[in-house]
Amino acid sequence: MPAGSSPKRERQYEHIKEGARKRGESTERAKEIASRTVNKERARAGESKQASTTSTRDPKSASQRGGQRSHSGSQGPTRDQLYNEAKERGIEGRSKMNKDQLAKALGR
Incomplete structure (x- = not known):
């Protein structure tokens, strides 16, 4: 986690990391998944100093989209x-x- 992250994001990171470990991911892969997920959520919420346009284009998370845009081409x-x-x-x-x-x- 980046320095200065909120306690909420720290908890979110740990929760995602533990979930990935329980699903059988390696420790390193679990950390990567958690970091990417939390960083993307931080960008969407405007909490990061630099956010890519792709991460801020649609403020909905994948679960909120309900599968929309999950496949290329209709x-x-x-x-x-x-x-x-x-x-x-x-x-x-x-x-x-x-x-x-x-x-x-x-x-x-």
């Missing part, structure tokens, strides 16, 4: 999502259709 709904929509609409033969066929049958 591939649309999954085959299962399309299947469930087809089931709701009562489209015949849906169980034998692939993703593209389901999308076409749904008019997408």
Whole structure:
């Protein structure tokens, strides 16, 4: 942790580090994960003197985003999502259709 960190960030660092250790990460890797996480949160909160634009661009954390932006490129709904929509609409033969066929049958 950087010198002058708040007690809250110190506790956060230890909590993340211990969680990583319990998941089986090495001590060094656990420290790295904790440091990066805490530093990113400090940057988002405006607590660091230098913050990259990528860390401050979106003030939401990954858990707050709920998976948004977790994948590059949008591939649309999954085959299962399309299947469930087809089931709701009562489209015949849906169980034998692939993703593209389901999308076409749904008019997408």
